[in-house]
Amino acid sequence: MKKLSTFLPLFIALLWTVTASGQQTPSPSGNRPPMPTNDAPALNSAPQGNNKITGIVMDSLSKQPVEFATIALYPKNSPTPIDGTTTDEKGKFSLTGIAGGDYRLTISFIGYRDKTINDLRLTKNDDKNIGTISLAQSISTLNEVEIVGTTALIEEKVDRTVYNAEKDITTKGGDASDVLRRVPMLSVDLDGNVSLRGSSNVRVLINNKPSTIMAASVADAIKQIPADMIKTVEVITSPSARYDAEGSGGIINIVTKKNTLQGLTMNVDLGTGNRGSNLGVNGSYRKGKMGFNLGGHGRLFYNPALSSFDQNTITPTASIRTLQEVESFDRGGFGSYNLAWDWDVAKNQNLSASARFGARNRGSEQDMNISLFQDQLLKSSSFRQVDSRDNSASMDFNLDYLRTYKPQREWSISSQYSRNDLTNNFDSDLFTADELTILNSQRNINNNLNQEVTLQSDYQTPIGQRQLVEVGGKAIARMVNSDYSYFLSEGNSGVYNVDLSRPAGALDYQQNVAAGYLSYTLQTKNKYTFKLGGRYEYTSIDAQTDENGQIDLPAYSNFVPSINVSKNLKSGFIVKAGYNQRIQRPGLQQLNPNFNAANPQNITVGNPGLSPELTNSFEMSLSGNIKKTYMNFSVFRRITDNAISQISLPSDTLAGAVITTYQNVGIQRAWGTNLFGNFQITPKWSINGGLDIVYAFMEGLTRDVNGLSVTVNNSGVNLNGRLSTQITLPKGWGIQGFSFMRGSQVQLQGRQAGFGMYSLGIRKDFKNKKGSIGFGAENFLTKGIRMKTELSSPTFNQLIDIQRLNRGFRVNFNYRIGKMSFDAPKKKAKSVENDDLKSGGDDNNGGGGQGGGNNRGNNTRQK
Incomplete structure (x- = not known):
């Protein structure tokens, strides 16, 4: 590891630059919908307008905000979304610059049932606040609570x-x-x-x-x-x-x-x-943020x-x-043992x-x-x-x-x-x-x-x-x-000596x-x-x-x-x-x-x-x-x-x-x-x-x-x-x-x-x-x-x-x-x-x- 010092200054300088940039105040463009993630639906080119849609997504049981929920906007009779975003840490979302027309809005997040809001009509300069949207967890209560959402193989x-x-x-x-x-x-x-x-x-x-x-x-x-x-x-x-x-x-x-x-x-x-x-x-325990x-x-x-x-x-x-x-x-035989810990600091x-x-x-x-x-x-x-x-x-x-x-x-x-x-x-x-x-x-x-x-x-x-x-x-x-050596034992004596060959x-x-x-x-x-x-x-x-x-x-x-x-x-x-x-x-x-x-x-x-x-x-x-x-x-x-x-x-x-x-x-x-x-x-x-x-x-x-x-x-x-x-x-x-x-x-x-x-x-x-x-x-x-x-x-x-x-x-x-x-x-x-x-x-x-x-x-x- 003695040569680590030859490149640590370069790494530390890069780390300082990244850290400093991470503390900057978000630019005004930060309010725009982010680019869809890999799992988000691909977007069509959205018609431009002056309308706006806002809302809040909450858990139906805990009444806590759902962060990073996916919001997708569709024309009323189209299977392809034209705009989308995700919710922030308070569960809030905002879609801006939308043309007038009839739409439907879908809200989805892992562990919850998808929710669709139909018959969403926008006119000129419409600021539509659809209020609080409650997402129900995709679970069924039997004797105990269990997850039932499944995926393809x-x-x-x-x-x-x-x-x-x-x-x-x-x-x-x-x-x-x-x-x-x-x-x-x-x-x-x-x-x-x-x-x-x-x-x-x-x-x-x-x-x-x-x-x-x-x-x-x-x-x-x-x-x-x-x-x-x-x-x-x-x-x-x-x-x-x-x-x-x-x-x-x-x-x-x-x-x-x-x-x-x-x-x-x-x-x-x-x-x-x-x-x-x-x-x-395998056992796990989770309480609150830990x-x-x-x-x-x-x-x-x-x-x-x-x-x-x-x-x-x-x-x-x-x-x-x-x-x-x-x-x-x-x-x-083999064994694998693991201990993991995580903490939501904030x-x-x-x-x-x-x-x-x-x-x-x-x-x-x-x-x-x-x-x-x-x-x-x-x-x-x-x-x-x-x-x-x-x-x-x-x-x-x-x-x-x-x-x-x-x-x-x-x-x-x-x-x-x-x-x-x-x-x-x-x-x-x-x-x-x-x-x-x-x-x-x-x-x-x-x-x-x-x-x-x-x-x-x-x-x-x-x-x-x-x-x-x-x-x-x-x-x-x-x-x-890697250290290696050979030993040799003559006959069945069981006495091993270094193999000189x-x-x-x-x-x-x-x-x-x-x-x-x-x-x-x-x-x-x-x-x-x-x-x-x-x-x-x-x-x-x-x-x-x-x-x-x-x-x-x-x-x-x-x-x-x-x-x-x-x-x-x-x-x-x-x-x-x-x-x-x-x-x-x-x-x-x-x-x-x-x-x-x-x-x-x-x-x-x-x-x-x-x-x-x-x-x-x-x-x-x-x-x-x-x-x-x-x-x-x-x-x-x-x-x-x-x-x-x-x-x-x-x-x-x-x-x-x-x-x-x-x-x-x-x-x-x-x-x-x-x-x-x-x-x-x-x-x-x-x-x-x-x-x-x-x-x-x-x-x-x-x-x-x-x-x-x-x-x-x-x-x-x-x-x-x-x-x-x-x-x-x-x-x-x-x-x-x-x-x-x-x-x-x-x-x-x-x-x-x-x-x-x-x-x-x-x-x-x-x-x-x-x-x-x-x-x-x-x-x-x-x-x-x-x-x-x-x-x-x-x-x-x-x-x-x-x-x-x-x-x-x-x-x-x-x-x-x-x-x-x-x-x-x-x-x-x-x-x-x-x-x-x-x-x-x-x-x-x-x-x-x-x-x-x-x-x-x-x-x-x-x-």
Whole structure:
């Protein structure tokens, strides 16, 4: 963190400017209606006049003002609004400059029933005060008070696609990877590696916040999040300048369940099955202006797998073939615990803090039979037992403050400390051919630390009626450390000594980022919206290893532009076009120099000398409703240079072994399209599905049998698809079905295998609506999933055949206690969002595009 001082003065100066501007008295234009938010209806060009409409919106029970309620003005017989605004902290609103005529006015806010005022007639110079409007809460009083407003499973909003995971009963008892497989445009392999429109360069946030658990490995991190904790998943494919410049494929924001109610409540979730068990307890208490939330969720998992490994390596003097048969059993558990607190300091100020603690204990036991052939003659055979441990302990602390001056004029300051301690160890015992006597034992100890400190400030203000300006600054100080060593024990003595053939080592890596951005949004009267922005980031790096000393990684700066344009068509459809430039810094898994030889014939090692890659993205999309069907169609193009590519090469010292590492050797190009549709057959039966098609081209460097560098390339089509249905039955019964297909994915040196999955869930709600019991089944007609991955180069070819025995059945139980009453939610302080660092996993390439669409989800309200 020693280089933090090099950019803190710049950040403090920007923070002072933002703070000073936030204290200014609102200009006269502040009385005009603000530009509609992302969730507000798009406006037609309103006829100009001298009429005015004013009023006050109040809660029908508490008689308190409802702040930020949405006001929309419609011509009497038109479905399209011509003007709109939101209420202030006193519930007041005002619409001015309206022409004479007949209108209707709608008032809406989350947690309340919409209200419409019809037959609103305005004449010349009419000052219409419609008085106090009472909004009724969207609740029904039974034995207790409960919320009954519901939303569609998938919603398309202007700037993102939202998947409402809490409505999907088929994921009960699973983890976040089970949820992400159901989200449009996302693909998740069996190891949990996530890709967005074919690109694995994505940034995953939790409640709009980064976490160091994601920096180490997204695949491992999402398996720590129980599916029952997730409320929604938001996919942002074309981030604006406000977001960090990283995550070139896009941003995935996982929103966990929170409680905005008054009173005390507790919810219990538990389930068990043949592949895993889960237990979750969540409680909340809110009284007046202060609220607390305390929760904990844990899961145990156990899953067997079979695999075979056929590999040929070629040297100038020999051809060596490796055959390997593996039986493995994965088991372990994880837990996540959180404490959150928020306080409405005043009507226009909010202070919040949160702490999250996570723990993971994951083990894998493998029995390996390995045979080596040289020039088709058996050279040796061996049997190994390998026990791998992947443990972690993580924590995130946040403190956030938000000051609201008027609707859309606000200033926030956010801070975060995040830490993740990881242990990646393995023990390997080599036996005699009869598998009875241990010849020697090997142990690899690898302790890692990933730590971040972040400070940021953001300010936004409307200009007039249809413009919005956002400005902000951010400072991130990162520290990564990896210590590793090898030990060897001869025979079965159990006495380990330092393995001199593989000396111990360490990586010390510090990265500091200073950033500032400016974003401008304009909405024209003819329904065009322009969002233009620029972000400047300066990055300094200090890295060294025990083996090679100081690593020369120069500081670099990037100016990242973003342009997004949308147009509301008369048909109700929205068309969008966008361009953005992104950078992708390497993540811990790609930097870690530990020589991981848990599988002695398939070794992995990171590269601390990696530099970032740069990506340009272009996209277009069309979305809207055709009767009861919502459709979204998009096309995109991605261009990546200096790509961080996964490279596999034969080992120079270990016969028949292949070493996989990462290098800045490639270019990546991708063209693609996404199709998504949501069809409401009846009010109680819907079907939705999507298809992703990406053509990818990759080029990089490897070496031939003589050790000379040669250029290799690969190209092909990646396909992903999903289909699901939801049926609501009488007497509290519900059924959901889901299927997912991930085609084989192009890599620089071959193709990674594809696979398919399907599941069925049935749930019965109790009569008092306080709980439910459900049954779920996954891949119940097949024994498991089989995947074949083929890689090749001038010096080796590899075939990996894996069978996951993942036929699963589970029973889930949910019950909640406590009495709650609804309180109009306040805007909470915004939190840190570090949208950067490239994760490990496969190198599938693809394109990012605008995943938006107008906000026309099939929302319903039901008891």
